[in-house]
Amino acid sequence: MLRPYLNVKQNFGFGCMRLPMKGSEVDLEEFQKMVDYFMKNGFNYFDTARVYTEGKSELALRECLTKKYPRDSYVFANKLSSPLFSKEEDLEPLFNKQLESTGLTYFDFYLLHAVGKRNYSKYVSCKCFEFMKKLKEEGKIKHLCMSFHDTPEFLDEILTNHPEIEAVQIQFNYLDYDNPNVRSKECYEVCVKHNKPIIVMEPVKGGSLVNLSPKAQKIFSSLNGGSNASYALRYVSSFDNIFMILSGMSDMSQMQDNLSFMKDVRPLSSLEMHAVENVVNTIKHEKSIPCTKCRYCVDGCPMGINIPEIFSCYNSSIVYESWTAKAEYNKITEDSSKASDCIKCGQCEEACPQHIKIREYLSIIVSHFEN
Numbered sequence: 001m002l003r004p005y006l007n008v009k010q011n012f013g014f015g016c017m018r019l020p021m022k023g024s025e026v027d028l029e030e031f032q033k034m035v036d037y038f039m040k041n042g043f044n045y046f047d048t049a050r051v052y053t054e055g056k057s058e059l060a061l062r063e064c065l066t067k068k069y070p071r072d073s074y075v076f077a078n079k080l081s082s083p084l085f086s087k088e089e090d091l092e093p094l095f096n097k098q099l100e101s102t103g104l105t106y107f108d109f110y111l112l113h114a115v116g117k118r119n120y121s122k123y124v125s126c127k128c129f130e131f132m133k134k135l136k137e138e139g140k141i142k143h144l145c146m147s148f149h150d151t152p153e154f155l156d157e158i159l160t161n162h163p164e165i166e167a168v169q170i171q172f173n174y175l176d177y178d179n180p181n182v183r184s185k186e187c188y189e190v191c192v193k194h195n196k197p198i199i200v201m202e203p204v205k206g207g208s209l210v211n212l213s214p215k216a217q218k219i220f221s222s223l224n225g226g227s228n229a230s231y232a233l234r235y236v237s238s239f240d241n242i243f244m245i246l247s248g249m250s251d252m253s254q255m256q257d258n259l260s261f262m263k264d265v266r267p268l269s270s271l272e273m274h275a276v277e278n279v280v281n282t283i284k285h286e287k288s289i290p291c292t293k294c295r296y297c298v299d300g301c302p303m304g305i306n307i308p309e310i311f312s313c314y315n316s317s318i319v320y321e322s323w324t325a326k327a328e329y330n331k332i333t334e335d336s337s338k339a340s341d342c343i344k345c346g347q348c349e350e351a352c353p354q355h356i357k358i359r360e361y362l363s364i365i366v367s368h369f370e371n
């Protein structure tokens with residue numbers, strides 16, 4: 001495990017993808033409070049990427065973390081994202097910009113970002129592995145890692161070809177454990193086979209395991225008062241080989257809730273595990289779109305369709321039976337494209353780490369909201 005080599009205090013990290021926002025800017029006052037609270041409570045792992053909130057996550061971390069705390073008091077993970085370079089020569093300037101934006105001279109963890117079949121050949125042809133090995137030799141990164149969104153077979157192939165990868169970040173939560181589109185269990189097992197510590201992303205599936213439907217909520221509410229997030233995070237904690245669990249907390253109340261049980265985390269009891277199984281079965285029957293609102297699909301859409309927001313309206317309509325969902329749909333598509341504007345080019349599906357059949361869902365949504 002990596003933990004003995006690092007200054008990691010707890011196996012729970014602050015995922016800085018969905019930060020508190022004021023309009024289109026990060027709410028630095030709220031974020032500062034969250035960073036301070038996190039550090040004060042003995043947690044110190046921060047995860048970001050240059051693509052998060054269009055570069056604003058890196059800048060916010062400079063303002064609220066790296067300017068204020070000694071370098072050896074926190075652990076900083078950043079990523080090399082394939083949309084941000086087109087050739088080998090771009091890598092060094094990109095990395096230097098990341099150091100500058102974060103105010104750092106090195107990253108503790110540097111991950112190839114969202115590796116899958118669609119971008120792996122680019123990472124190889126642009127010599128990203130060689131570049132990261134060089135950074136490690138120069139002390140500019142401490143650990144060469146990867147975040148991964150594809151099949152376990154492909155993960156096995158990459159880890160066999162690249163033993164230099166020290167840890168793997170995978171999507172892992174109770175709903176995706178045996179989800180055939182995500183296959184978290186099998187990806188987990190491949191990491192174990194290769195003896196790689198695991199960093200978990202999306203333990204609450206972009207918030208969808210927190211905002212449950214009334215039917216699923218009823219199951220957890222019949223337990224002893226734990227939050228929905230607590231069941232999701234404690235579920236993940238009960239697996240060995242998990243070095244770090246990242247939670248993308250967006251406000252202070254989420255952070256206070258998360259830290260309250262992650263500080264001294266208890267495994268789920270058999271009663272709670274049974275409730276989780278019931279919630280999984282309930283959600284599977286509800287047929288909501290498993291979108292985590294990561295927005296990776298949005299930039300490449302030639303029609304400018306706000307896919308995650310449209311999916312969110314649809315989920316509100318079918319899962320929560322929200323009577324305002326159609327009005328919300330009309331509002332968000334008033335000045336931008338509708339589901340019916342989709343030209344079925346498929347670019348969004350190539351970018352979607354959840355492997356959602358976006359075009360099919362958009363057609364359903366046309367019938368649901370527009371016809």
Ligand code: SF4
Pocket residue numbers: 300301302303304305307341342343344345346347348349358359362
């Ligand atoms: S398939 Fe439709 S939604 Fe997806 S990128 Fe193309 S136009 Fe946009």
Ligand code: SF4
Pocket residue numbers: 290291292293294295296297298307308351352353354355356358
């Ligand atoms: S559809 Fe896929 S890529 Fe787009 S926001 Fe949802 S999960 Fe992310």
